[in-house]
Amino acid sequence: MATIRDVAARAGVAVCTVSRVLNGSAAVSPKTKARITDAMAELDYVPNELARGMFRQKSGIVSMLVPSIRHMFFGNLAHFVERELYRHGYKLMLCSTDGKKEREAEYMRTFRSNLVDGVILGVASLDLDVYENFKKPLITTDIRINDSIPVVVSDNDTGGALAADAFIRRGCKCVIQLISASERFVLSLQRHLRFAAKLRDAGIAVQDVEIKWDEFDYHGYQELAQSILDAHPEIDGVMAADMPACAFLKAAIRMGRRVPEEFCVVAYDGTYLAHVNTLDMTAVSQPLDEMAAKMVEVLLELIDGSEVKGTYVQLPVSFRQGETA
Amino acid sequence: MATIRDVAARAGVAVCTVSRVLNGSAAVSPKTKARITDAMAELDYVPNELARGMFRQKSGIVSMLVPSIRHMFFGNLAHFVERELYRHGYKLMLCSTDGKKEREAEYMRTFRSNLVDGVILGVASLDLDVYENFKKPLITTDIRINDSIPVVVSDNDTGGALAADAFIRRGCKCVIQLISASERFVLSLQRHLRFAAKLRDAGIAVQDVEIKWDEFDYHGYQELAQSILDAHPEIDGVMAADMPACAFLKAAIRMGRRVPEEFCVVAYDGTYLAHVNTLDMTAVSQPLDEMAAKMVEVLLELIDGSEVKGTYVQLPVSFRQGETA
DNA sequence: TTGTAGGCGTTATCAG
DNA sequence: CTGATAACGCCTACAA
Numbered sequence: 001m002a003t004i005r006d007v008a009a010r011a012g013v014a015v016c017t018v019s020r021v022l023n024g025s026a027a028v029s030p031k032t033k034a035r036i037t038d039a040m041a042e043l044d045y046v047p048n049e050l051a052r053g054m055f056r057q058k059s060g061i062v063s064m065l066v067p068s069i070r071h072m073f074f075g076n077l078a079h080f081v082e083r084e085l086y087r088h089g090y091k092l093m094l095c096s097t098d099g100k101k102e103r104e105a106e107y108m109r110t111f112r113s114n115l116v117d118g119v120i121l122g123v124a125s126l127d128l129d130v131y132e133n134f135k136k137p138l139i140t141t142d143i144r145i146n147d148s149i150p151v152v153v154s155d156n157d158t159g160g161a162l163a164a165d166a167f168i169r170r171g172c173k174c175v176i177q178l179i180s181a182s183e184r185f186v187l188s189l190q191r192h193l194r195f196a197a198k199l200r201d202a203g204i205a206v207q208d209v210e211i212k213w214d215e216f217d218y219h220g221y222q223e224l225a226q227s228i229l230d231a232h233p234e235i236d237g238v239m240a241a242d243m244p245a246c247a248f249l250k251a252a253i254r255m256g257r258r259v260p261e262e263f264c265v266v267a268y269d270g271t272y273l274a275h276v277n278t279l280d281m282t283a284v285s286q287p288l289d290e291m292a293a294k295m296v297e298v299l300l301e302l303i304d305g306s307e308v309k310g311t312y313v314q315l316p317v318s319f320r321q322g323e324t325a
Numbered sequence: 326m327a328t329i330r331d332v333a334a335r336a337g338v339a340v341c342t343v344s345r346v347l348n349g350s351a352a353v354s355p356k357t358k359a360r361i362t363d364a365m366a367e368l369d370y371v372p373n374e375l376a377r378g379m380f381r382q383k384s385g386i387v388s389m390l391v392p393s394i395r396h397m398f399f400g401n402l403a404h405f406v407e408r409e410l411y412r413h414g415y416k417l418m419l420c421s422t423d424g425k426k427e428r429e430a431e432y433m434r435t436f437r438s439n440l441v442d443g444v445i446l447g448v449a450s451l452d453l454d455v456y457e458n459f460k461k462p463l464i465t466t467d468i469r470i471n472d473s474i475p476v477v478v479s480d481n482d483t484g485g486a487l488a489a490d491a492f493i494r495r496g497c498k499c500v501i502q503l504i505s506a507s508e509r510f511v512l513s514l515q516r517h518l519r520f521a522a523k524l525r526d527a528g529i530a531v532q533d534v535e536i537k538w539d540e541f542d543y544h545g546y547q548e549l550a551q552s553i554l555d556a557h558p559e560i561d562g563v564m565a566a567d568m569p570a571c572a573f574l575k576a577a578i579r580m581g582r583r584v585p586e587e588f589c590v591v592a593y594d595g596t597y598l599a600h601v602n603t604l605d606m607t608a609v610s611q612p613l614d615e616m617a618a619k620m621v622e623v624l625l626e627l628i629d630g631s632e633v634k635g636t637y638v639q640l641p642v643s644f645r646q647g648e649t650a
Numbered sequence: 651t652t653g654t655a656g657g658c659g660t661t662a663t664c665a666g
Numbered sequence: 667c668t669g670a671t672a673a674c675g676c677c678t679a680c681a682a
Contacts, residue, residue, distance in 0.1 A: 051675035376659035
């Protein structure tokens with residue numbers, strides 16, 4: 001690989017002059033500039049980003065750690081985050097814990113080196129000091145670690161209420177909600193609290209079902225749905241993330257329950273998964289694109305050292321009436 | 326951030342000694358070793374991976390370029406690729422062209438710097454020389470650029486045949502297949518050729534419908550399905566990738582077509598999307614996990630400079646009988 | 651407008 | 667077993 005030195009030699013100038021045309025950091029006479037660009041082309045020169053990064057103490061890479069890439073919520077979020085980062089000249093390093101703490105710890109260790117300029121966390125199940133002593137720009141989505149680590153989240157409180165309303169309107173009597181295992185500080189817990197409270201106020205029975213992140217793939221959810229509905233025919237409604245919601249809807253229909261007359265489903269997240277079923281699912285949808293934009297915006301502010309406006313950014317959710325509740 | 330020099334100073338040794346305990350590259354007396362590890366802990370020292378990479382001419386990062394992260398095929402593939410890379414101590418830089426050539430070109434340019442050790446291509450629509458003159462380890466999935474760039478692919482020929490069989494068995498008369506816009510060298514074209522040939526041999530009408538990558542999101546597919554089925558009621562079968570297959574199944578059922586008696590669907594890819602609908606979709610499924618493993622294996626061979634066994638790796642597909650064909 | 655020199659943090663080579 | 671030194675490729679003072 002040709003280096004800046006090779007280019008300089010070929011163009012008959014000093015390296016710094018090449019560096020100048022490379023970065024436009026100072027004036028260079030048109031003639032030498034032409035010679036240099038020619039030399040670069042001839043040698044097929046590409047600057048070594050590692051060396052650049054070393055000098056600038058900056059790699060241009062942002063990493064995002066999620067429990068699983070396959071889960072729609074994170075997959076879609078990653079999609080939008082990548083798009084935003086690209087707009088700002090950054091690259092995305094997408095890392096999955098695969099639901100394993102050891103992977104999470106290993107990645108957090110890696111992130112502390114200068115390989116990445118900042119980190120977006122979609123999961124945080126390690127000891128608190130891992131995050132508090134993390135010396136780099138760090139933000140999370142949906143996780144409130146402390147007051148100083150910024151978090152971008154959608155309005156879970158309203159989301160829970162909207163979901164509850166849907167069941168109330170349909171006159172459900174016994175509803176369950178699927179809750180991903182309570183990792184600490186998960187803000188989405190709020191939607192479950194609000195959901196349960198609102199239903200109870202309306203005299204409706206609510207039961208929580210805890211599930212572990214990535215313990216289930218779709219097939220696992222389907223079995224879970226099957227066994228729950230078998231064992232508890234009194235259940236006439238379920239709120240869950242898109243994927244498990246799909247599984248419950250499918251199970252219910254296959255058991256001959258009429259939807260939404262006898263059984264209601266509200267999908268939380270509102271990715272396209274909520275619409276692939278024959279019946280459009282009623283859904284509370286999070287603004288993933290806006291969340292991603294905000295996340296990148298805040299993180300880059302942190303990286304650039306500029307003042308961060310708010311350490312808690314909340315975006316509105318929206319209710320989409322479907323045919324399942 | 327503490328550097329190796331700080332550690333050396335604190336431990337009262339030379340930097341190279343610290344480096345030795347860091348990498349275990351040479352024997353160090355237990356006593357000095359202890360002093361050094363203590364110093365590292367006290368200073369919360371983390372090696373600068375950028376500097377390491379600069380020396381080794383290696384970053385430990387592999388990038389993967391796909392048309393879209395949201396598309397199940399690539400999302401799932403990325404999931405498995407990340408998992409495999411992790412096993413081998415590499416990190417994944419996931420990049421999406423978002424269906425845009427300019428982004429593709431820009432990323433290919435970036436990849437030429439030393440920021441990544443190798444590249445996996447899920448899309449290749451630029452001029453041939455971009456790939457042929459690419460000086461780094463490079464492999465593709467589903468794209469045959471030339472004889473020297475390794476490609477990992479599943480058995481599209483058999484896949485097409487298996488799909489065709491399903492329609493033949495059900496006695497379909499008029500089938501369409503959705504083909505993603507023919508970028509050059511896309512090996513999956515073979516499955517469509519075989520599919521069409523086999524159906525025609527059986528006296529069944531086949532029509533190709535071309536779609537552009539990422540021109541449609543799920544909603545777009547649904548409209549497409551709707552309008553096609555409206556305009557051509559004679560169509561009684563469709564083969565498509567999982568997501569558009571979902572859209573067609575939904576459209577057909579909502580139009581009152583009985584599935585599979587009057588209308589058949591075969592999903593190609595076989596991610597879990599093929600199972601979220603109330604009816605399990607009949608599917609030809611690609612072994613994404615094995616493909617990912619192979620891709621990483623071959624790429625790392627290339628990176629390590631060891632002999633690459635084959636430049637064309639083909640893995641078997643499997644047929645999964647569902648309820649839609 | 652252009653060139654020289656030193657350093658970013660790490661590792662390997664070669665002495666001691 | 668340990669230490670000094672020279673790379674790796676690039677960039678920015680500081681000179682000329």
